[in-house]
Amino acid sequence: MGWQLDYVSIRVSTLRGDQKIEFNAYVKINDKMILYLRRGDSFEGDRLKRLKEKKLRKMYILTDEEVSYRDYLQKNIETAYDNNSNKDMQTRAEVIQGAQQSNAEEVFENPENAEVYNYAKDAAGKYVSFIMSNAQAMQTVMKIENTDKNISHHGVTVATLSIALAAKLGLNDIKKSQLLTLGALLHDYGHHNSTLNLSQPLKSMSPADLATWKRHPKEGAERVQDKKHFDQAVLNIIAQHEETIDGQGPLGVKEKDQDPLAVIVSTANAVDRLITFEGVAQAEVAKKLMIDSVGEHPLQHLQFIGEIMKGN
Ligand SMILES: [Fe+2]
Numbered sequence: 001m002g003w004q005l006d007y008v009s010i011r012v013s014t015l016r017g018d019q020k021i022e023f024n025a026y027v028k029i030n031d032k033m034i035l036y037l038r039r040g041d042s043f044e045g046d047r048l049k050r051l052k053e054k055k056l057r058k059m060y061i062l063t064d065e066e067v068s069y070r071d072y073l074q075k076n077i078e079t080a081y082d083n084n085s086n087k088d089m090q091t092r093a094e095v096i097q098g099a100q101q102s103n104a105e106e107v108f109e110n111p112e113n114a115e116v117y118n119y120a121k122d123a124a125g126k127y128v129s130f131i132m133s134n135a136q137a138m139q140t141v142m143k144i145e146n147t148d149k150n151i152s153h154h155g156v157t158v159a160t161l162s163i164a165l166a167a168k169l170g171l172n173d174i175k176k177s178q179l180l181t182l183g184a185l186l187h188d189y190g191h192h193n194s195t196l197n198l199s200q201p202l203k204s205m206s207p208a209d210l211a212t213w214k215r216h217p218k219e220g221a222e223r224v225q226d227k228k229h230f231d232q233a234v235l236n237i238i239a240q241h242e243e244t245i246d247g248q249g250p251l252g253v254k255e256k257d258q259d260p261l262a263v264i265v266s267t268a269n270a271v272d273r274l275i276t277f278e279g280v281a282q283a284e285v286a287k288k289l290m291i292d293s294v295g296e297h298p299l300q301h302l303q304f305i306g307e308i309m310k311g312n
């Protein structure tokens with residue numbers, strides 16, 4: 001054992017936007033720290049895309065530079081949420097999408113931590129305002145491709161679609177919108193740390209894979225239901241997000257017995273399952289659901305999804 005520097009891990013999803021970093025970011029390869037991005041660089045555009053393609057979730061910084069990292073994070077997020085800042089929508093959307101993704105990952109890894117949960121909950125409220133008060137926000141977030149088929153990124157996309165769908169349905173209650181968003185963000189907790197290949201249509205899964213898949217909503221909810229800081233609505237969404245209105249979902253719960261927020265997330269989830277995991281083009285997804293999944297989701301939801309995907 002020789003002399004060693006101290007490193008602390010940081011989330012790649014927090015390194016978004018055009019703000020220059022004031023710390024060096026390292027990747028760990030074969031137990032060695034390799035300098036990947038240096039002080040003065042930023043994580044916008046192509047560089048972000050290449051980084052995501054590497055499916056790298058964590059990077060490292062020197063413990064000495066943790067304060068710089070925290071400052072960077074806070075400044076980045078504050079500017080991105082500020083409707084009066086001069087940042088372009090693309091940059092704002094990248095930072096905010098990354099921050100939401102990071103919040104989901106934090107809760108997935110620290111479900112027992114009330115502070116982490118409440119931070120994500122507060123940020124979910126901010127996300128609703130961001131999407132609702134900026135005309136281009138939804139479309140811009142939806143264009144950030146989930147290249148590594150990340151379950152937290154999927155959570156952000158489902159949250160975004162849920163907000164848009166809830167608005168069409170006339171759900172204006174701030175508290176409910178916040179819980180809807182948080183539940184959507186965390187809905188696939190049951191897939192966290194799972195080895196199941198999600199990029200296969202349910203219809204072509206092996207019986208063993210399908211059985212595993214069917215358990216994920218219940219297992220996700222069971223892992224967190226004893227944590228007092230989890231809201232009941234969020235638990236309901238985790239447990240019921242794969243239910244369909246015809247009662248043919250994994251739990252076989254009929255629509256009248258489902259949490260109305262879970263019904264919304266179920267539709268939004270079906271949309272992004274097709275886009276992210278089954279490679280269906282965004283422009284085709286509403287039509288495909290109308291043909292393949294009519295009867296599983298409220299018809300009005302599917303009609304609204306058609307409008308949302310067209311940007312109306
Ligand atoms: Fe799911």
Ligand SMILES: [Fe+2]
Nearest residue numbers: 154187188269
């Ligand atoms: Fe999902």
